[in-house]
Amino acid sequence: MITSVSINDSSIRRSAEIARALGHPARIAILKILAERTTCFCGDITEILPLAQSTVSQHLKALKSAGLITGEVEGVRTCYCLNPDGIKELQSLLSELSNELVQTCC
Amino acid sequence: MITSVSINDSSIRRSAEIARALGHPARIAILKILAERTTCFCGDITEILPLAQSTVSQHLKALKSAGLITGEVEGVRTCYCLNPDGIKELQSLLSELSNELVQTCC
DNA sequence: TATTTTTATCGTAAATTAACGATAAATATT
């Protein structure tokens, strides 16, 4: 099956967006922390990772804008969680991609 | 199970490296093109994607340095292929990651 | 009401990325 591959394909673009969000160790670490904890404030993460609060906040923003996490304001703090829909998309898009990459070597 | 999550964990760093390589539409497109074709030279890809030859070469270099493709010199040209080991690593690391991201929401 | 706590945002600097054209090096073709 020959598909014409385009840079502007929306599935390709979305996969790249998700991959880019995963493309920094701090952001993968944050996702893992969120998966382990039920309460998850910016300050909690700042205590665990060797990064400034503003840096952690920036990474959280990146993950949120990629749709991988949600952030609910709770008074002064914001409770961050994995976004089930985003994680499902991550699973399906990236597993679909890796299934497509079956070797047809030269 | 509480794992202490560290930015310097080698599995996290490797996952991030792979994800970063996937983090551009052109590079995902290139991987898909490589999966569809048996012969795969830089020039072939340049014909398909709306990018300059030097840009395609740069993206190929990024994919190769992440271990996702190989490049065998064949005379003047270089034959690029998916790297089975790299693709397997992509599959296992990213599926392991997405399995870990089971929702424990607040 | 005053103070503290928490997080987002601003401003900034350094590094990296992405794009291109030009060119060099290597091989193939005439």
Add this chain to the structure above:
DNA sequence: AATATTTATCGTTAATTTACGATAAAAATA
């Protein structure tokens, strides 16, 4: 031997990313 082809690399520019400290805004606490 001269020319053409192919790709990697260089040099450059513009944009984006990553990090930090400082600060503002909002809510909680004293």
